[in-house]
Amino acid sequence: MSPRKSVAEARRTRDRILEHGIAIASVDGLDGLTIGRLATDLGMSKAGVLGHFGTKEALQLAALDGAAAIFSRTVWAPAEHRPPGLARLRAVCEAWITYLETDRDTFPGGCLFTTAAVEFDARSGPVRDAVGRLLRVWRRRLAAEVRTAVAEGELPAGTDAEQLVYELGGLYLALNQELQLFGAPGAAERTRRGLDRLLGPGAPADPALTSRAS
């Protein structure tokens, strides 16, 4: 009957802290994620919360990691069984819309990476570095899929993969803003129309997206 919990119980507690921490950070940012609030909300002591992470910065990094796992599970995993190239790319893009639109419980304040990226983009340190690293990984994956699509002839030869990924990112930043700030129900459809311009039947003939070899 000691207050000391088993390893498995401790792990579950840690998961609970992280899950709620991600929700808080989604709304108030990784700075707004305070140990005191977390403790109050979960009916724990501050020391009990902090003991699982050591420092606030470690907690922030853990929240980021947890959110990355959710993103991978929600956006990447469902598309993995699709054939590489345009089909998989389109599946990822559609799942990405779903991710931003529906995960209101896990991310009540919208995508945590968008929040964290803007919050830390002008600072330095481990959190900023972690955000940058994650964004780079996803860009690389998207760009690889674009290149496969080009090789398969599903996108026009000469397509600038980085340029396309850059514009895809802009489309999703716009979607997140539209959903969070204006709660606009038409935002998903606007995003799909933007995607059609980038990936759809209209795109292949578009010279601005191909490399400037002139």
Added chain:
Amino acid sequence: MSPRKSVAEARRTRDRILEHGIAIASVDGLDGLTIGRLATDLGMSKAGVLGHFGTKEALQLAALDGAAAIFSRTVWAPAEHRPPGLARLRAVCEAWITYLETDRDTFPGGCLFTTAAVEFDARSGPVRDAVGRLLRVWRRRLAAEVRTAVAEGELPAGTDAEQLVYELGGLYLALNQELQLFGAPGAAERTRRGLDRLLGPGAPADPALTSRAS
């Protein structure tokens, strides 16, 4: 020889506070804009700083207003003498790039509206409302310019102005992220290529941007 300053002096002090406050908020957000830090940086007392605004929220709103004035002066004003329609729209877009790229002194952490929008988009209250109001005003102005361009035959008939403005916004969110997070020097050129796709010679034939009257 009283410590009481004249009205003009008080105004100048207020401007100094606001100028530095905008710089701080650009990096650390409108929540990170604390009265104590402002006072220390400016060699004043906290009460002296707060006296100009009353509450922190009023200070945040004043910083937002000040940033809006800078945005208008930098992005809109230089384009005002251009003929309405596509020419003015293009001038605004180019000035917008300059605004994000060069104003490192006034906005060391990037565009304050992008920061504030993401910071407050999941909350409620006067600050969030002010951010939303400003974004709506700029969108309306951009959309009006698009419609003029359509009426002049500079953009294809049937162009969905809101859709175009939505995608323009995404392009600039991407630019801000690219500059702040990765300091990418090629970001401006990527943005211009995106603009070419939306506004340039390649755009008129693009069916995805016109209304779906099917």
Added chain:
DNA sequence: CCTACCGATCGGTAGG
């Protein structure tokens, strides 16, 4: 996992 505590900082007020 807890209680009890630390110094620092927060926004804000009183009074001049």
Added chain:
DNA sequence: CCTACCGATCGGTAGG
């Protein structure tokens, strides 16, 4: 515009 102060909260530690 200042000094002096308020209660609340911050991240974090000691000790169990």
